[in-house]
Amino acid sequence: MSTFAAVVLFAGVVAYAVLGGADFGAGFWDLTAGGAERGRRPRHLVDESLAPVWEANHVWLIFCLVMMWTAFPTAFAAIMTTLYVPLGLTALGIVMRGSGFAFRKVVVQTDQQRVVGAAFALSSIVSPFFLGTVAGGIASGRVPTRGYGDPVTSWLNPTSVLGGVLAILTCAFTAAVFLTAEARRRDDDELERYFRRRAQVTAVVTGVVALVGIAVLHADAPRLFDGLLSRGLPLVILSGACGLLALLLLSRAAPRLLQGLAVAAVASVVVGWGVAQYPYLLGTHLSIQVAAAPTSTLWSLTLVAAAALILVVPSLALLFSLQQRGRLEA
Amino acid sequence: MTLASLAAAGASSVPSQLLPAREQMAFTLGFHIILVPFGVAFTFLMLIANYRGIRRQDADAMLLARRWSQVAGVLFAVGAVSGTVLSFELGLLWPGLMGRFGAAYGIPFAVEGLFFFLEAIFVSIYLYGWKRMAPWPHFWSGVPVVLSGIGGTSSVVAANGWMNQPGGFQVRGGRVVAVEPLRVFFNAAFWFEALHMLLAAYMVAGFMVAGVYAAGLLRGRRDRYHRLGLAIAFTVAAVVTPVQIFVGDVAAREVFHREPAKFAAIEMLPHTSTHVPETLGGVLIDGTVRYGIDIPSGASLLSGFSPDTKIYGLDVIPAPVRPPDDLVTTVHLAFDVMVGIGFALLALALWFAVVWWRRRAVPENRWFLACTAVSGVLTVVALEAGWVVTEVGRQPWTVVGRLLTRDAVTTTGNLWLFFGATVLLYVVVGAATVYVLRLMRRHWQQPEGNGEEDVPYGPRTRQDAAVPAGDAA
The missing domain is CATH 1.20.5 (Single alpha-helices involved in coiled-coils or other helix-helix interfaces)
Incomplete structure (x- = not known):
């Protein structure tokens, strides 16, 4: 039962990493799109493809928080009291990002657009970086069971920095693939080339960082390293293969297939982390079973998850299909 | 706020994080709660306008609906992210609460997450569906927004109600070992708190929007568009206001029966007695009520329908957990402000009703419009005051009888x-x-x-679909 709750929680983490990640990544491309004139068209595509979906994608984060504190309350408190610096900064970053994005759609003067746009784009990079360091802190076992771990080294350490950098890169990669697909859907060759090039570059950079990362994990988080290269190995390979395939097919494949491959690449590496860590929630000192809330709580969460499956998943499918058929317009 | 005194009261083991944590929670919650009515109730006004626009081919109503949806879009985004901060804060500021009671307290939030999901999805569909969707499907895509707004608000208030009247769980060795989810969610404070908050949301949205159009009318924009905007919003607010006063009265009596400590603070009553006067205004200094206006036996009559009704005073609260004087004063005055504004708005609603009944038209004299223009701000003040009553009135407890706020706060x-x-x-x-x-x-x-004046629900043309992405939004 507790394993099931952990799986549901982790499904939320994966969904946020992929969907929320793509939105964060779009902010990355927004920031790097250059001056007002040069960056106008890519920014417009970012705006159009992000506006209808980012709030729904953002809810996955709430889902993770709620699942965590209800199903694994002590672990939640331990994480929060240890990693409060990056988490607090993430929270503020999220406020900046969401409101900056919402405001940018309304203001018309270029200089004002620049200010709110920069707030949106900059926080789109800061937030995933900090969330990545949080993931690194948890994965490398730096959160003690009772919480109140080291407020600095818990997130300023090799694994965390690797997590932060990888988070930014994977977000940028997914977003670039999504935007390539979106540009193709609109028959916009120029933007398609624009984002394809960026997807290729980030894919290569991500691959290199991931390879370097193996060495980092070997030195800094041996248990995670072992887990990833034994039980998690198929998933790591799958992730690499999907990324590579997406890279090769970038100029040919149908948009939907491309998006699928990018999603699979990110999702499988995140799942790989989960598999490597199982059956522990924190390091090797707090197991899922010990951390879990009473069974009746887990049952009620299961009911909520089932209701989500029945209500939320079709609604999300409706939203995405309306968007991809061009029925939603800012 | 009056928190410094609380920190001083239990000087023994008060973490230095308590004061900033409380200030931050109050500030961020107070910010977020202003946005809540716009996601929950403003969208209802929007749908009324939209319905009227389609049904009666009413171009003004349709324009109102479109513009309101744009406003709702901006406010929903700010509300979504400021609500996220609150989720983080529950862990960052109150790990003692979440770590110990998350297994019970978290359940209403899980339900809320579900509603929030639906709300976010359908807000997007509705907001971005104006141009390309058919009229009725588009209208119906807005209905889940209103329904999930009601569900989401109720869930969050369920969590708050549980803090006031905790139930449905057992603790052994400092851990929650058994939970009855339904009793957690539908706790004794749930019904009146949730109803009270929902009606408050509809009042805030109604009077706020009515106030905007009243200000427009005052500035000489006396057209049908402004009258309609005022009429739709004010009608909803005017219908809700008397209901709210009734629910508020029931709620106060529930608090009298079930949360005697909070009720003593609301009534600012130092000593248990019968024939308790209803004190309007005033402050509590050194355990004595000063400067208030007393209505003889008022409080006893209101809470038990008889002057003989005994009301527990602050003296029955054990000294270590007794709220200090200035905290009691805060709760009492906040309650008075809330109730005072409620009755002022009731008078305004009656004014509207009388004019409507006699002339079948929105009153347009300057006094009425001026009062309406400020009514929106007053509802927000009342909303905040109401939350001060329930939150500050619970201190020093976070979970009444179970967890002191100073034990809930982070210590790092x-x-x-x-x-x-x-x-x-x-x-x-x-x-x-x-x-x-x-x-x-x-x-x-x-x-x-x-460019937004062009007809919504236009047919989708080839040309439309291939609009060059030349002009940034």
């Missing part, structure tokens, strides 16, 4: 820095929100509009 880090950064960011975001809304209004007031 310099929270003043976090608080300062948060205030700075929120001030900027708040100012930008106001600026952006005014900017939208300025676009709308330009004679030619900004």
